[in-house]
Amino acid sequence: MAKKKTQWAQVGKREVELSNLEKVLFPEDGIVKAEVIEYYLKIAPTLLNYANGRALTLIRFPDGITGESFYQKNRPEWAPKWIEFVTLGKEKKDYIVATEPALLVWLANLASLELHQLHSRKPTFDMPDYMVFDLDPPEGYTFTKVIPIAKALKEVIETYGYTPFVKTTGGKGLHICCPIEATHDFHTVFEAAQDIAKPFVERYANDVTLHIKKEARKGRVLVDIFRIRSGQSIVSPYSLRGRNGAPVSMPLTWDELELVQDPKEFNIRTAVEKVVRDGDAWQGFDAYAVAIHTHRPKVTAKKKNVNPEGTKHKSPEQLEAYSKKRDFTKTPEPAAAPADNTGSKFVVHRHHASRLHYDLRLEKDGVLKSWAVPKGLPPYPGVKRLAVQTEDHPLEYLTFDGAIPKGQYGAGDMWIYALGKYQITKDKKDGFYFRLTSKEVNGEYRIHKMKDKEWLLERVDEPQVNYLHADIEPMLAEQTDKVPTKDGYIYEIKWDGIRALVSLEDGQVKIKTRSLRDVTSQFPELWAGDKAFRATNGLFDAEIVCLDAEGKPIFKRVINRLSSTGETNILKLSKSNPVHCYIFDCLYLDGKALVNEPLIKRKEWLADAVRPETPYRVSEHMNEGQSLFDAAKLHSLEGIMAKRADSKYMPGRRSDLWLKIKVRESAEVTVIGFTPGKGVRGQTFGALHIAERIGDTLHYRGKVGTGFDDATMKDITAVLKKVDVIKKPNVVGTVLxxxxxxxxxxxxxxxxxxxxxxxxxxxxxxxxxxxxPDLEVAAE
Structure with a gap:
């Protein structure tokens, strides 16, 4: 027997033993164990959003997918002590509980290719927190035929007040999952699902069935609600499947689902890239949880917030401090009122009081336990934030969004920064761990009491994308020659400068060009981030420009700044030829990614985050495009941008949600060669061969031999002399x-x-x- 090759790897705070990393697990695809481990480690931040705290059933393939496989529910006796487990079921099996990336690595090393999760989460393992409808097509049924069935079921489910989420199973089926409050047992939730499924199946009897036995299905799609049983499971979102192609059970938006031809396009080699590029399609899943429709309280009209016993009526004891600090005849804040709600909602407010800070509020015992966090939520593990506990607030504060008048306690604007649900994942002696789930913020945190009212807040889990440290590429626009006339667009000047992503971290600024070249050192006037921003952390999309006396951008000047060298010279130029940075988008702000929010909302966050009278300026937008384009043409500007007000930010992608309308038609091209010059051009060149990059391919566009003056030709020649001469590059098209x-x-x-x-x-x-030169990649 061959000796097992082992090595140890550090994963977070754990040391994990790895073995036989070169073992082939997907023979047809040449995928080895090391790739499986790498996949689970990379996808862990997102996969654990759904699996964390759940009991797992594993499907192991010790000899690869062509060998024998087996289910495993019991935790192995030799498992490391740090691996959590829970004893469940009549057979009293010790299920492994999903907790951290190190666990996923350990399981992958066991060739646990598939992770299947139970529908409940600790500590309520007897109460499911989502309802699942498994669409299981018969043999020979094409995937695209399942999609209209899923959409029809989605529409029915929505009439019952649920928010349905969809994912591929990694095969030809689909899972529709609806988040619910974990307040009822499995049988009760099953009956609620049955209440939805039965009339749906009766309506579409020719296409779908509830019959489990294959011989009774008669070529119809099974709407499998029987998985909603104690001890049953579904493959976890983002889990691999032990099938050729190494497919992934991929969460999708409903719009994305319509475009899918083959679910195998989501696999071990594409899934992580998709999540990083498009975001998590199920983000905020738990925040959409509702009571099951069969047990919802009847809705009664709420009375206006009037205290019938007058202003002298005493509030609950825990809200007395809150009430004493406020005059409710002058502030729009909600008055203290008794509440017996024992829910699990949270809100984070961005609060412009005497100093900007954030307020974290967690629902407990009928009130909101509150902490003021001066620097906002910590962005990633290792960053700790001071959190000062304040008075308890009433539950009505969950939806308070407005301005507290001058002279009142906490006067200033208060914005809802994040709103959703939380769960305490671990109690500690002087604090607790908790998970926030919302459309805006998702993460696990720890809060620890130091002394008196001072606490320390830190993030526990790694975000899938660290916007402060990752190489984020800017979103790109399509080009058009006409200003769109449809509703839904906003318009702004296309600044003629250097496209840049400006990151801010604890007052320190870093500037990268579109090609990810770090040019921070070139612009010292932009370094003072603590004076320019009302934020601790952020990532901003911008254009760096040099302006003439009339406020018109001069490209040659900003390129001169970009190419200048020498610390003393750069400092001198920052005063004689200063730049301004026009910011037009905000991707991330104080612990919260904004890329999935509508552009118009991101513009609001941006306007609030940039201080006036600094080298940083907010690029203003307007609702009328043609007049702005006419003005740009009149003043010989480069053009304008038209952007869908509801568009998401898609890093690194070119999209027609953003359109650039130039005063003159132009393109960015790559110089791939030159022809010799004649006469006065004998010492330089005759014409430049140019190609346009589309994706990873260069498309030949011919030669350009006009538009040069003598000085420009000398400058270009000096640049080209530094470029290596090669054989003809690989281009599409016939070269001249x-x-x-x-x-x-x-x-x-x-x-x-x-x-x-x-x-x-x-x-x-x-x-x-x-x-x-601003678009060139810096040399390694």
């Missing part, structure tokens, strides 16, 4: 004059204008505008 051309490494970026594309995909009448 190959025998007299000097071919170059495709790294120099330029901008050219042209009239239109010819039938053979060349630029007609191209004219050189300028080099774009």
């Amino acid at each position: 004059d190959p025998k007299i051309t000097t071919w170059l490494e495709p790294k120099t970026i330029a901008e050219v204008s042209y009239s239109k594309l010819t039938p053979d995909n060349m630029f007609r009448e191209p004219v050189f505008i300028r080099l774009r």
